[in-house]
Amino acid sequence: MDPSSENGRRGRPRAFSDGELVAAGERGPLSPRHLQDRAYARHAGRRLANLDWWENLIEDTRVPQCVLTELGRIQDDGRFGEAALWYAFSGGRLTAKQAAENIRRMRTGKVPEEGPGTLYVRLMRTVRDFRVAYPDASLRYQEGQVELVLRTIRQMHNN
Secondary structure, three states, X not given: OXXXXXXXXXXXOOOOOHHHHHHHOOOOOOOHHHHHHHHHHHHHHHHHHOOXXXXXXXXXXXXXXXXXXXHHOOOOHHHHHHHXXXXXXXXXXXXXXXXXXXXXXXXXXXXXXXXXXXXXXXXXXXXXXXXXXXXXXXXXXXXXXXXXXXXXXXXXXHO
């Protein structure tokens, strides 16, 4: 019995036709869930090929199956483009599992967003922790270190 049938049972909603699922399962017998994952991955591969910038940014156009599956689950074209761009610039440095998890968070909206005071609060917490660990450090030394951080940030933005 299909767990996504309309009899009120829980399960993944039916996203692909039987023909698409059969085409996704070319390599052998798979569970319905694996067939659906593979269909999502194929769908994502087609969508990535339609992005003009994709092949120019990605040196190795081979994207792991789990990453493609998560990309394929994104319905909104804008979010899909953002997630693909993130993977092109940042995701390739992570393991496939970590990249897929980050894309899942993007898809579900569980990505922490930067607020107006986020960096300030984190920096102040760091300075406070430093002062607790090193109570004899002079104010001049602390200011010098903060200035060094500012110069480093400026240098990072100039490169």
